[in-house]
Amino acid sequence: MPSTDEELVARSQGGDLDSFNQLVLRWERPIYALAYRVIGREEDARDVAQETFLRAFRALKGFKGQAKFSSWLYRIALNLCRDWMRRERRTPVAQAPEGVDIIELAGEATPSESIDDRVARHQIGRVVGKAMASLPEEQRNAIILKEYHGLTFQEIAELLDCPLSTVKTRLYQGLSVLRKQLQDAGVKSTFGG
Amino acid sequence: MCDSKELLVGYLYDELDAVERGTFETHIGNCAECHAEVAALRATRAQLTQWAPPDPDFAFTIVRRPTAPQPAPRFRISPVWGLAAAALLVMALGAAIAHPEVRYDNGSVVFSTGWNRQAPVQTTATAQTEAEWKAQVEGLNRRLRELESSAVSRQPAGASPVNADSDVLRQVRDLLSASEARQQRALSKVTADATQQRRADFAVINQSLTRLQNASDAEVRQYRDSLLRLGRVAYQQNSSQR
Numbered sequence: 001m002p003s004t005d006e007e008l009v010a011r012s013q014g015g016d017l018d019s020f021n022q023l024v025l026r027w028e029r030p031i032y033a034l035a036y037r038v039i040g041r042e043e044d045a046r047d048v049a050q051e052t053f054l055r056a057f058r059a060l061k062g063f064k065g066q067a068k069f070s071s072w073l074y075r076i077a078l079n080l081c082r083d084w085m086r087r088e089r090r091t092p093v094a095q096a097p098e099g100v101d102i103i104e105l106a107g108e109a110t111p112s113e114s115i116d117d118r119v120a121r122h123q124i125g126r127v128v129g130k131a132m133a134s135l136p137e138e139q140r141n142a143i144i145l146k147e148y149h150g151l152t153f154q155e156i157a158e159l160l161d162c163p164l165s166t167v168k169t170r171l172y173q174g175l176s177v178l179r180k181q182l183q184d185a186g187v188k189s190t191f192g193g
Numbered sequence: 194m195c196d197s198k199e200l201l202v203g204y205l206y207d208e209l210d211a212v213e214r215g216t217f218e219t220h221i222g223n224c225a226e227c228h229a230e231v232a233a234l235r236a237t238r239a240q241l242t243q244w245a246p247p248d249p250d251f252a253f254t255i256v257r258r259p260t261a262p263q264p265a266p267r268f269r270i271s272p273v274w275g276l277a278a279a280a281l282l283v284m285a286l287g288a289a290i291a292h293p294e295v296r297y298d299n300g301s302v303v304f305s306t307g308w309n310r311q312a313p314v315q316t317t318a319t320a321q322t323e324a325e326w327k328a329q330v331e332g333l334n335r336r337l338r339e340l341e342s343s344a345v346s347r348q349p350a351g352a353s354p355v356n357a358d359s360d361v362l363r364q365v366r367d368l369l370s371a372s373e374a375r376q377q378r379a380l381s382k383v384t385a386d387a388t389q390q391r392r393a394d395f396a397v398i399n400q401s402l403t404r405l406q407n408a409s410d411a412e413v414r415q416y417r418d419s420l421l422r423l424g425r426v427a428y429q430q431n432s433s434q435r
Contacts, residue, residue: 021254028251036246045246050253057255121243128244146206147241153208168199171206179237187240 005069013060020060024053027070030149031077037144038081040133048084052077067158074149075159078141085137124187131181139174142167195220195227205234325379329372336368 003011003022011019031052036045055076056063063072132140141160145151157164203209204217221228340360 017255024254028253029249032249032251033246037244042247042249046249046251049249049251053253053255124240124243125245128241132244143241147238153203153206165199168202172198172202175202175205175234175237178241179233182237182240 006065009060009063009065009069012057013063020057023069027073028053030070031073033148034074034077034144035081037132037148038078038141039084040129044084048077048080051080055080068155071151071155071159074145074151078159082137127182127185127187128178131178131185134181135174135177138162139170139177142170143174143178146171195224201227201231201234205231205238325375329368329375333365333368336364340364 003019005023005026008019008023008026012023028049032045032049035048035052036042039045039048052073056073063069067075132143135143138160142156145156145159146153151159153164153167156167160167200209200213200217204214204221209217221231
């Protein structure tokens with residue numbers, strides 16, 4: 001039975017590096033994905049993820065468990081993303097590939113997914129990325145944390161330091177903008193639309 | 194109800210309690226606009242799932258760097274320990290070369306040094322004391338025999354032997370007093386010689402320590418002067434390179 005985050009954190013605070021590396025293995029992809037969706041650059045997102053864990057490691061002694069370890073990581077990563085955007089003085093970019101390599105997609109396709117479906121999914125993903133990049137930072141972060149990381153309204157409110165109602169408003173407004181942009185881009189959905 | 198977007202979002206993400214959920218489901222069953230909006234936003238959420246980041250190649254772990262070996266300490270003489278060690282060395286050398294003596298022994302020349310050998314003054318004094326004691330004892334015995342023989346030869350008939358005995362006792366006491374005085378003089382001389390020798394030894398040690406202190410101060414001054422010269426040369430080189 002795998003150890004919980006709390007158990008691994010406690011052992012890490014006692015100096016067990018293996019436990020901390022288990023936390024890294026468990027959370028590096030979600031943190032990287034968060035950074036990528038916020039800032040839109042693969043290389044920079046990887047750097048942010050690495051820096052997130054370095055900072056967490058250095059500050060681990062001061063982590064008292066008042067929040068979930070994952071929420072603590074998300075907060076560090078979001079702060080780093082905000083620093084990156086201020087430093088770069090730029091809005092996030094949608095770095096989806098313009099062209100689609102059919103052969104590569106064919107290799108990635110699962111038996112239940114045709115190449116056509118695969119190509120369509122990549123194209124939708126590129127459009128979604130562009131639409132997300134156009135959102136205000138507050139709406140984008142709320143949608144990312146809700147849609148891709150499954151945080152509750154309350155967790156998002158604590159992470160973004162805003163009231164619960166504000167989180168719901170940002171989600172509604174952001175989803176509404178995305179809905180319109182995706183419709184304008186001609187993206188068809190197989191789900192209810 | 195149509196204006197409550199918080200309820201709509203809560204319903205969309207399934208974060209309503211049972212009562213709120215029931216109330217909102219009743220509403221969208223009767224409100225086509227809200228029903229359509231919920232459906233459209235669900236479709237948008239489904240489209241969002243198509244956006245996936247590139248698969249990264251992670252190789253990130255926290256490792257503990259091996260502790261860098263400490264550089265070997267440069268040889269450095271601590272002033273206090275250096276002085277103490279030097280003082281011990283000087284004292285050992287002083288002990289080794291103190292009281293040199295050259296004597297002819299069993300047909301060969303012998304050179305000896307060191308503190309362990311008894312001081313010549315003390316040795317001479319002790320030898321003199323023993324010789325005097327022997328001479329005095331021998332003299333007393335001889336004097337007693339002379340007195341005994343003279344008393345027997347000069348004693349007239351009827352003479353009192355008490356007078357003769359008192360004379361002998363007086364002479365013996367005189368001899369003993371004279372011997373005691375000589376012993377006191379010899380003992381005083383031995384004590385004075387030993388004190389003089391001790392003072393001379395302390396003077397030698399003090400001289401050695403003084404020389405050591407002067408030598409250390411001179412070395413420190415020399416080292417400091419060398420550093421200052423090197424610093425001046427380095428500064429001049431830097432200035433010329435600029």
